[in-house]
Amino acid sequence: MAVNQSHTLPESLRESARLVEKTREERLARLLRGETFPLLSLSDRRAWLEEYHPDYQLEGRRTLGVGPSKGMETPVELADLLEAWPRANVLSLYEDSDKRLAQEPDHVTDVLIIGGGGAGMAAAITAAEAGAKVTIATKLRPGDSNTIMAEGGIQAADQECDSPVQHFLDVLGGGHFTNDPDMVEALVTDGPETLRWLEELGLLFDKYATGRMKTRHGGGTSRKRLHSCGDVTGLEIMRVLQDRAEYLGVETIQFHPAVELLTDENGRAVGVVLERIPQGETLVVRAKAVILATGGFGRLHFRDFPTSNHYGATADGLAIAYRAGLPLRDIQSCQYHPTGVAYPEQKLGLLLTEKFRGLGAQILNRHGDEFVHNLEPRDVTTATIIRECSEYDNGVETPGGVNGVWLDIPLIELLHGRGTIEREFPGRFKEFIGKGFDIRKWPVLAYPTLHYQNGGVVTGTDAATDMPGLFAAGEVTGGVHGKNRLMGNALLEILVFGRRAGEGAARFAAEFGAGGKPGLSHLDAFLEELTVAKIDRQRTAPRLLPVYGKVRPV
Amino acid sequence: MDRADHVSILYDGEKHEVPSGRTILSALEEIGIGFVRGVGCRGGVCGACTVLYRISDETEFHAALMCQEPVQAEMEILPLPYFPQKKVRHSLDLPEGETPHYRVVNYYPEINRCIMCGECSRLCPVGIDVMGYVGMIKRGELREAAWESFTCVQCQACALRCPGQIPQPNAALTARLFHGRHQVPQAEHLTRALEKNRKEDIHAVIGRLRRMKPVEIQALYQRREIEPQNAPPGTWLPEDRTLIMMG
Ligand SMILES: Cc1cc2nc3c(=O)[nH]c(=O)nc-3n(C[C@H](O)[C@H](O)[C@H](O)COP(=O)(O)OP(=O)(O)OC[C@H]3O[C@@H](n4cnc5c(N)ncnc54)[C@H](O)[C@@H]3O)c2cc1C
Ligand code: SF4
Ligand code: SF4
Ligand code: FES
Numbered sequence: 001m002a003v004n005q006s007h008t009l010p011e012s013l014r015e016s017a018r019l020v021e022k023t024r025e026e027r028l029a030r031l032l033r034g035e036t037f038p039l040l041s042l043s044d045r046r047a048w049l050e051e052y053h054p055d056y057q058l059e060g061r062r063t064l065g066v067g068p069s070k071g072m073e074t075p076v077e078l079a080d081l082l083e084a085w086p087r088a089n090v091l092s093l094y095e096d097s098d099k100r101l102a103q104e105p106d107h108v109t110d111v112l113i114i115g116g117g118g119a120g121m122a123a124a125i126t127a128a129e130a131g132a133k134v135t136i137a138t139k140l141r142p143g144d145s146n147t148i149m150a151e152g153g154i155q156a157a158d159q160e161c162d163s164p165v166q167h168f169l170d171v172l173g174g175g176h177f178t179n180d181p182d183m184v185e186a187l188v189t190d191g192p193e194t195l196r197w198l199e200e201l202g203l204l205f206d207k208y209a210t211g212r213m214k215t216r217h218g219g220g221t222s223r224k225r226l227h228s229c230g231d232v233t234g235l236e237i238m239r240v241l242q243d244r245a246e247y248l249g250v251e252t253i254q255f256h257p258a259v260e261l262l263t264d265e266n267g268r269a270v271g272v273v274l275e276r277i278p279q280g281e282t283l284v285v286r287a288k289a290v291i292l293a294t295g296g297f298g299r300l301h302f303r304d305f306p307t308s309n310h311y312g313a314t315a316d317g318l319a320i321a322y323r324a325g326l327p328l329r330d331i332q333s334c335q336y337h338p339t340g341v342a343y344p345e346q347k348l349g350l351l352l353t354e355k356f357r358g359l360g361a362q363i364l365n366r367h368g369d370e371f372v373h374n375l376e377p378r379d380v381t382t383a384t385i386i387r388e389c390s391e392y393d394n395g396v397e398t399p400g401g402v403n404g405v406w407l408d409i410p411l412i413e414l415l416h417g418r419g420t421i422e423r424e425f426p427g428r429f430k431e432f433i434g435k436g437f438d439i440r441k442w443p444v445l446a447y448p449t450l451h452y453q454n455g456g457v458v459t460g461t462d463a464a465t466d467m468p469g470l471f472a473a474g475e476v477t478g479g480v481h482g483k484n485r486l487m488g489n490a491l492l493e494i495l496v497f498g499r500r501a502g503e504g505a506a507r508f509a510a511e512f513g514a515g516g517k518p519g520l521s522h523l524d525a526f527l528e529e530l531t532v533a534k535i536d537r538q539r540t541a542p543r544l545l546p547v548y549g550k551v552r553p554v
Numbered sequence: 555m556d557r558a559d560h561v562s563i564l565y566d567g568e569k570h571e572v573p574s575g576r577t578i579l580s581a582l583e584e585i586g587i588g589f590v591r592g593v594g595c596r597g598g599v600c601g602a603c604t605v606l607y608r609i610s611d612e613t614e615f616h617a618a619l620m621c622q623e624p625v626q627a628e629m630e631i632l633p634l635p636y637f638p639q640k641k642v643r644h645s646l647d648l649p650e651g652e653t654p655h656y657r658v659v660n661y662y663p664e665i666n667r668c669i670m671c672g673e674c675s676r677l678c679p680v681g682i683d684v685m686g687y688v689g690m691i692k693r694g695e696l697r698e699a700a701w702e703s704f705t706c707v708q709c710q711a712c713a714l715r716c717p718g719q720i721p722q723p724n725a726a727l728t729a730r731l732f733h734g735r736h737q738v739p740q741a742e743h744l745t746r747a748l749e750k751n752r753k754e755d756i757h758a759v760i761g762r763l764r765r766m767k768p769v770e771i772q773a774l775y776q777r778r779e780i781e782p783q784n785a786p787p788g789t790w791l792p793e794d795r796t797l798i799m800m801g
Contacts, residue, residue, distance in 0.1 A: 148594075189760075224781050311593050311595065
């Protein structure tokens with residue numbers, strides 16, 4: 001592939017990169033002696049988090065004054081979305097509800113899944129296998145999601161030294177003991193059979209010749225429990241699930257985001273309103289059960305942080321659920337992935353998977369020195385990086401004025417032999433080498449990036465929400481991870497709870513049938529509250545896509 | 555209009571001055587061209603943002619992902635959001651006496667039409683040797699084909715110009731699925747873990763943890779024994795084996 005010289009490190013960064021080179025041998029020797037940078041005590045963790053993690057800063061937050069989670073603090077960008085009016089097309093349905101909604105729906109199905117990412121696709125497969133007619137309505141194309149972007153891997157306790165119980169303890173500790181223990185228990189106990197399910201679907205895990213899976217550590221794990229497919233784990237999962245769903249006859253409606261739920265006179269979910277983008281006309285879909293699987297909120301760019309998320313990660317599902325009266329939890333907790341790309345700038349915010357650190361790459365300051373253990377939970381690592389760059393002024397400044405720290409990727413081959421980087425990170429290796437940048441030779445500059453929505457809609461372990469007929473799974477939900485998620489548990493979560501949601505929804509559809517007349521009465525109380533709170537009518541949600549440059553919103 | 559930090563490009567037939575040093579995607583957004591279709595992950599893995607481009611003076615044209623490719627002066631760009639390509643709906647069943655190789659070729663016999671022109675490999679924006687994996691599938695080297703095609707983002711660029719009208723990415727997907735399902739040995743340690751979990755009452759042990767006082771469980775967490783980085787797979791065991799249910 002042609003090498004484009006303009007993307008190698010500029011001289012201003014090379015100087016510091018050479019310091020990394022200089023300390024490498026000594027760091028390697030320490031690693032080989034089994035010496036690592038000390039892990040922080042729980043009290044030190046707390047101290048650094050409180051001082052440096054964006055979640056703990058008051059600035060940029062607001063208390064919700066409207067809706068079921070009134071009094072909860074959230075980033076202002078999210079508060080603006082939750083305390084917002086429905087889009088104009090939904091309001092016109094609302095005001096005119098009897099006429100349009102009394103007509104034949106545009107589409108009828110048993111189980112309607114909102115969102116064609118990993119959680120939605122897993123739900124579709126189980127619902128279809130249970131005999132339901134399944135439709136996925138999604139904003140972009142099926143698969144355009146955060147799932148497809150996942151690089152690092154999926155956790156599950158399968159090794160001899162491991163067990164779901166040990167996994168349980170790691171998840172709780174990683175979440176600072178704020179998780180919903182019922183949800184964690186469901187997550188970890190379904191783990192091993194989820195791996196088997198994927199194996200049987202033909203998923204290509206990284207394996208030894210014997211068939212044994214290769215496993216690695218991730219931040220906050222006590223056992224090597226991370227399973228991967230090169231550095232394109234999410235891509236592999238997504239395409240395997242999608243193929244299976246297609247085979248089972250799941251139908252998909254693309255470029256049709258959901259903008260509102262439909263409920264009957266008993267307050268049960270009986271369908272959704274979709275919007276065709278960019279045209280804007282609405283489509284009324286009736287369903288016997290609905291699954292919300294819309295993913296996360298990275299594209300809201302809290303505090304102007306860059307993000308690793310896909311284009312459609314705009315928290316639509318949170319807005320829709322919130323005004324239907326469903327409480328949210330932990331939505332003030334955002335995960336900033338410690339190592340987003342800081343340079344080159346075209347890749348700003350994109351992810352350098354934690355798998356790099358799992359295989360030994362260290363995080364270093366501009367002197368080439370370590371300042372944090374490789375396996376701290378993510379939020380702790382993020383806080384220490386921010387501290388290193390701000391308080392200690394030990395960051396490296398890029399030509400674009402962004403601060404960063406080094407991720408010493410070349411160390412991996414000194415630990416595991418030549419060829420490891422190309423073999424373990426085929427996606428990233430090809431991408432960087434295509435830009436003339438050899439990650440086998442040079443460290444990469446990194447800085448935290450807005451990555452994951454820890455909280456969300458509250459559900460039970462059966463993925464059911466408080467609204468009969470409405471299920472939710474994946475990043476749109478909260479509870480499993482508490483205030484902090486460990487790497488590899490999101491992919492496990494979307495499969496475990498996606499499958500539970502699919503099963504539950506198919507059962508609900510078979511048991512309760514079509515339900516009553518579809519309407520929008522679940523909005524009554526919320527719109528009343530918005531009026532009283534004098535919320536500007538121009539402020540609407542969901543927003544569907546972020547706005548960049550001079551582009552006008554959809 | 556000539557500004558030093560801008561370049562002139564032709565996008566979908568229209569001329570634009572866009573800021574340089576950006577990806578095609580962010581340069582177009584900067585001047586007000588927004589996308590609904592034709593953009594997905596913005597991170598180079600979903601293949602939604604495929605374009606064909608040619609630099610004015612040159613004959614050769616290229617395929618690229620808009621969210622990855624830097625803009626260059628005098629680019630003529632054609633978006634390619636969708637390409638109707640054959641895809642077979644099939645199960646992963648393997649009837650008695652058939653090989654995975656036979657199944658794959660049966661679903662995608664077109665691969666035998668490859669004339670080895672190399673156009674697909676030249677176009678692939680993620681640097682896959684497409685012609686190479688087509689040959690591997692043809693020869694029954696499914697394992698090799700699976701790994702050569704592993705980072706395929708289904709952008710469709712290769713299929714677009716194939717004189718044999720071969721749906722390469724879909725054939726590769728089928729090859730990977732059959733290889734994964736039928737040729738890679740199942741993980742035995744996983745089978746053993748599943749058996750152990752069926753025998754033991756995991757919920758009872760977790761229940762014990764759940765009844766602990768906060769200080770107790772936090773102490774337990776702090777005392778966790780960490781599996782050493784360099785322990786060979788399946789060899790290391792912790793001192794305290796109560797949580798892994800080995801007595
Ligand atoms: C770069 C990156 C790397 C990651 N790496 C890992 C990893 O290694 N391990 C791990 O465990 N986790 C990882 N994660 C997290 C994990 O991938 C996600 O949390 C998880 O995949 C979310 O799955 P989901 O199905 O809930 O949401 P998504 O996969 O995001 O799917 C949501 C879908 O809903 C659609 N949608 C959104 N709004 C609407 C609407 N209004 N109507 C209809 N459809 C809508 C979206 O377009 C999308 O298709 C990573 C995340 C990112 C971004
Ligand atoms: S193999 Fe074909 S579809 Fe896959 S990335 Fe390359 S050009 Fe695109
Ligand atoms: S473009 Fe088609 S015919 Fe040419 S090498 Fe590729 S697969 Fe073969
Ligand atoms: S938007 Fe997904 S590859 Fe470019």
